[in-house]
Structures are given as C-alpha cells and as structure tokens.
Amino acid sequence: MRTFVVVSHTAPLEGDFSLSDLPGGAGRIDILCRCATEAFLLSHGIRKDVRLIFAIRDQLIITLEGAWLRHLNPDERSTAALLRKAISRGAGLGPGEVARSTSGITVRAGGLNDVIAELGEAGRQPYLLEEEGLLLRRAELTPGAAFVLSDHRDFEPEERALLDTCPRLSVGPRSLHGHQCITLVHSELDLREAGWTDG
Amino acid sequence: MRTFVVVSHTAPLEGDFSLSDLPGGAGRIDILCRCATEAFLLSHGIRKDVRLIFAIRDQLIITLEGAWLRHLNPDERSTAALLRKAISRGAGLGPGEVARSTSGITVRAGGLNDVIAELGEAGRQPYLLEEEGLLLRRAELTPGAAFVLSDHRDFEPEERALLDTCPRLSVGPRSLHGHQCITLVHSELDLREAGWTDG
Numbered sequence: 001m002r003t004f005v006v007v008s009h010t011a012p013l014e015g016d017f018s019l020s021d022l023p024g025g026a027g028r029i030d031i032l033c034r035c036a037t038e039a040f041l042l043s044h045g046i047r048k049d050v051r052l053i054f055a056i057r058d059q060l061i062i063t064l065e066g067a068w069l070r071h072l073n074p075d076e077r078s079t080a081a082l083l084r085k086a087i088s089r090g091a092g093l094g095p096g097e098v099a100r101s102t103s104g105i106t107v108r109a110g111g112l113n114d115v116i117a118e119l120g121e122a123g124r125q126p127y128l129l130e131e132e133g134l135l136l137r138r139a140e141l142t143p144g145a146a147f148v149l150s151d152h153r154d155f156e157p158e159e160r161a162l163l164d165t166c167p168r169l170s171v172g173p174r175s176l177h178g179h180q181c182i183t184l185v186h187s188e189l190d191l192r193e194a195g196w197t198d199g
Numbered sequence: 200m201r202t203f204v205v206v207s208h209t210a211p212l213e214g215d216f217s218l219s220d221l222p223g224g225a226g227r228i229d230i231l232c233r234c235a236t237e238a239f240l241l242s243h244g245i246r247k248d249v250r251l252i253f254a255i256r257d258q259l260i261i262t263l264e265g266a267w268l269r270h271l272n273p274d275e276r277s278t279a280a281l282l283r284k285a286i287s288r289g290a291g292l293g294p295g296e297v298a299r300s301t302s303g304i305t306v307r308a309g310g311l312n313d314v315i316a317e318l319g320e321a322g323r324q325p326y327l328l329e330e331e332g333l334l335l336r337r338a339e340l341t342p343g344a345a346f347v348l349s350d351h352r353d354f355e356p357e358e359r360a361l362l363d364t365c366p367r368l369s370v371g372p373r374s375l376h377g378h379q380c381i382t383l384v385h386s387e388l389d390l391r392e393a394g395w396t397d398g
Binding site for chain 1: 243374
C-alpha cells in the first residue's frame with residue numbers, strides 16, 4: 001500500500017462551487033484533482049494499492065482508496081465533480097462520523113494531526129516531500145511509507161510542527177508541482193518493485 | 200532545448216468545442232492539455248528551454264515554445280482555451296502558412312511527416328516513448344533529443360513507418376499516460392544536468 005497525504009489550505013468546505021472555475025471560485029481544487037489523477041491512474045486502469053488522503057483546511061479529511069475507487073477519469077473536471085460530491089457529504093459531520101461518498105471515497109471531520117496520528121498507529125512512516133530533502137532515488141524507504149506534501153502554499157507552522165520528525169525527500173533539483181512529485185514517487189517505487197533499479 | 204512531439208488522433212480541427220466537455224465533444228483534448236502542463240510547468244514558472252509540438256490528425260501542427268509562452272496555467276480548462284484559440288487560428292491555413300495564436304503558440308497545416316523531417320534537418324534525434332523500449336534511466340541520449348509519443352490511441356501504421364528507425368525508450372515497468380512520461384523524461388534530464396545521477 002502506497003499512501004499519499006496532500007494538505008490543502010484553500011479547497012472549499014462546501015460543495016456549492018462551479019466546475020468551470022476550479023482555480024478560482026473552487027479554491028484551487030484543481031490541484032487536488034491532479035494529485036488524484038497522478039496517485040491512481042495508469043494508462044489502462046487504476047492503481048489498486050494506493051490510498052490518497054486530502055486534509056483540507058484542518059477541518060475535512062477525504063480519503064480515496066484505490067481498491068474500491070470508481071468513476072475516476074483523467075480529466076480534471078470530472079475528478080472535481082467527485083470531490084465536490086465528497087465535500088457535500090462531509091459538510092456538517094460531527095467528530096468521529098464518517099460518510100461514504102461515491103465508491104472508494106469517504107469523508108470525515110478532522111485535520112492533519114489526525115492523519116499523522118493514524119499513520120503512526122498503523123506503523124506507516126510519513127516522509128515529507130520537499131526540495132531540501134534527501135534525493136528520493138538514493139533514499140532507503142520503509143515498507144508502507146506515506147508521502148506528505150502541501151498544495152501551492154507552504155505548510156503552516158503548526159503543520160510543520162506535526163511533521164517535524166519526518167524524514168525529508170526531494171525528487172530532484174527543480175521545484176515541481178505536488179502532482180508531479182506523486183508521479184515521480186510512483187515511478188521510483190515501480191522501478192524498485194520490478195527490480196529495474198541498479199544496485 | 201528539449202522537444203516533445205505528441206500525436207493526437209482525435210483532437211478537433213475547428214475551435215467551436217465546449218470547454219466543459221474536453222474528453223467528449225472536444226475529442227480528448229484534455230490529453231493535450233495535460234501534456235502541455237507537464238512539458239512546461241514548474242512549481243513557480245515555465246520551462247523556457249522546451250518546445251512542444253502537437254501533430255493533430257495529420258492536418259494541423261501546433262507548436263508551443265517555452266521561451267515565449269504566456270498565459271499557461273496549471274488547470275486543464277484554461278489550457279484548453281489556449282489550444283482552442285490556436286485551433287481556430289489554424290482553420291483554413293494553406294500549405295506553408297503559419298499563424299500566430301497567443302504568445303509562444305503558432306499553428307500551421309501539416310502532419311507528423313513534416314515534424315519528423317524538420318527534426319532531422321535540425322539534427323535532433325527523435326526517440327519514441329513506448330513500453331518496449333530501453334529503460335530511460337539507462338539510455339544514453341544525444342543532446343537536443345526529441346521525444347515522440349501518442350495520445351490514448353496507438354500510432355497508425357503510416358505513423359509507425361515514419362518512426363520506424365527511432366530508438367525506443369521506456370520510462371518503467373507500468374504503462375503510463377503520455378503526460379506522465381513527459382514528467383519522467385524531464386525529471387531524468389533535470390537530474391542528469393544537475394549531476395545528481397550516479398555514474
């Protein structure tokens with residue numbers, strides 16, 4: 001199981017946004033759409049062994065599970081429609097309540113602190129993807145690793161405090177978009193699992 | 200200069216399509232949008248040293264030049280609007296005519312044979328990105344290489360004949376979307392140029 005955690009600082013908490021203005025009125029939810037595309041989509045099918053967690057504004061957690069995920073297409077607009085449905089289902093949930101949205105997508109109240117605590121309980125090491133980290137290609141990764149990244153904004157100080165002890169990984173010398181980092185993590189793990197890496 | 204050539208078998212030849220149905224009525228132009236995003240966009244800026252060529256249905260060639268490209272945002276819809284404008288500008292062009300669309304985007308009549316011939320004249324080796332190729336990480340690449348890929352459809356026999364002598368490159372063991380291959384090519388070249396690869 002590969003896990004990705006994407007922290008969103010601007011995505012909507014209510015599902016009344018237009019699908020025709022994702023970067024504007026929908027609070028850059030286009031970023032989350034591209035992360036979902038890269039986390040799950042192969043050329044012909046879905047990566048079943050992936051979990052993608054969106055932690056939105058420290059209030060809403062949306063979890064996508066590759067094993068059950070349906071209706072995920074490559075284009076941004078249809079992915080935004082899936083997320084809009086999930087956000088609508090999540091509005092007004094109390095602590096501990098979990099709502100199912102479309103197949104493979106659940107939503108609940110909570111923040112990054114909950115996500116990090118749960119990774120710890122599951123024995124999954126969170127790695128922070130950022131420019132100053134150890135080069136991914138050279139890094140030894142623990143099995144069941146989780147990869148944490150932020151949207152277009154830097155982590156807030158309180159988020160950074162939660163992630164303070166996580167090992168840092170960099171994908172390369174250029175500063176890339178989060179979804180591109182997900183593509184590169186998958187590729188590195190694909191190559192390792194297939195035994196196609198040197199050494 | 201890094202060059203990518205994407206062959207589209209289904210994108211529209213007229214700019215009258217809706218931006219709200221890119222995978223359907225707009226003939227999977229969403230694929231071209233994602234290729235443009237991956238070819239040019241860094242986290243904070245545009246890759247200036249990139250040329251992206253769309254060869255659409257053997258009739259229209261759209262060229263995007265990173266050095267002059269403007270108005271390219273990460274979301275698919277706004278990229279589709281740029282391509283729609285270029286397609287509209289290209290409708291009715293005669294052989295040899297070139298039209299400028301928005302900054303950094305030109306359009307002309309022509310097909311993959313023209314693109315391949317021009318790469319040859321410029322001394323740029325075209326590499327074909329496909330699953331059966333030599334692993335990109337292990338491949339020695341000539342300077343100024345061009346990378347050719349198809350959309351969601353396989354190359355047609357006459358396209359394949361044009362590409363018959365091109366070396367084949369694979370990005371890894373899984374079959375990925377074209378835009379993901381572009382991300383991986385850029386990453387490999389970034390790492391090599393920075394001297395971050397082993398050996």
